[in-house]
Amino acid sequence: MKDLVRQNLSIHVEIMDLLNKQIEKEAHSSSAYLAMASWCDHNALDNSAKFFYDQSLEEREHMIKIFRFINDNGGTAYSPEVSKIAHDFNSLEEIFETALEQEIAITKSIHNIVYKCRKVQDLASEHFLQWFVNEQMEEEQTMRRILELFDLMGTEGLGLKLLDERIPGIKGGA
Amino acid sequence: MRILDQSRFFSSYQCDGSRCFYIDFNHKTVKMSFCQLLSFRQKLLNIDLDSHFNGENSQGIEILMLCNKEHLFIFNTLEILDLKKLLNNTFTALEINSMIAC
Ligand SMILES: [Fe+2]
Ligand SMILES: [Fe+2]
Numbered sequence: 001m002k003d004l005v006r007q008n009l010s011i012h013v014e015i016m017d018l019l020n021k022q023i024e025k026e027a028h029s030s031s032a033y034l035a036m037a038s039w040c041d042h043n044a045l046d047n048s049a050k051f052f053y054d055q056s057l058e059e060r061e062h063m064i065k066i067f068r069f070i071n072d073n074g075g076t077a078y079s080p081e082v083s084k085i086a087h088d089f090n091s092l093e094e095i096f097e098t099a100l101e102q103e104i105a106i107t108k109s110i111h112n113i114v115y116k117c118r119k120v121q122d123l124a125s126e127h128f129l130q131w132f133v134n135e136q137m138e139e140e141q142t143m144r145r146i147l148e149l150f151d152l153m154g155t156e157g158l159g160l161k162l163l164d165e166r167i168p169g170i171k172g173g174a
Numbered sequence: 175m176r177i178l179d180q181s182r183f184f185s186s187y188q189c190d191g192s193r194c195f196y197i198d199f200n201h202k203t204v205k206m207s208f209c210q211l212l213s214f215r216q217k218l219l220n221i222d223l224d225s226h227f228n229g230e231n232s233q234g235i236e237i238l239m240l241c242n243k244e245h246l247f248i249f250n251t252l253e254i255l256d257l258k259k260l261l262n263n264t265f266t267a268l269e270i271n272s273m274i275a276c
Binding site: 001002003004005006007008009013017074075076078 | 176188190193195207208209212213216219265268269271272275
């Protein structure tokens, strides 16, 4: 019997399912960051708002990257539905803490897919996901660095304003 | 045509010549490309059987459009359970075939 699955699909079917779930997660992250941008805008934290607008776009790019990988390899990517986005926050610190937790959850999710790739010997997908493994390390580092600023500069008043001004220099910087 | 799986109500086949799959729905046999088979599988995976038992879908009826709306099927709870099993076993059979092939 011919291997019609392999003829049509370069990746493992179960990996395709997990990647489709990851698409939903990246889309959720993108929307969650947009909600955070809105909160920052309303609280006159312009740099933080810009940070989250950019972050939101990045998550969308991650989503598209996975989306195209599935389709390019013969699978079917599904356009995600997004629900349950939080819009209420107590403080900017809470927002960045939520952002860090969200990134950690995404890292774990990516790692789980990599483990599964190894189990089913899907080297192509594992190689593809390596980019995301690196990306997640950077994302976590950025959020962690910003959270450290709160310890240094405080969470309100002038300290908060000064902290907001430091935000543009954080990503990719020292 | 090679049989991939047979459940209580339905069966699935692979045809090497046409590089296609066939699902026998008893009164009707539908030819599917791999892509259409994947989409059929996804539709079944998305069906929430809990809703058949908690009152949300009290009739327990699912309407499925297959192959880009070419076919329309109406299934009851039992048939959906059976189809989910069929597709699961079909993909297991296909995976085993892939393993033998390499
Ligand atoms: Fe991401
Ligand atoms: Fe991220």
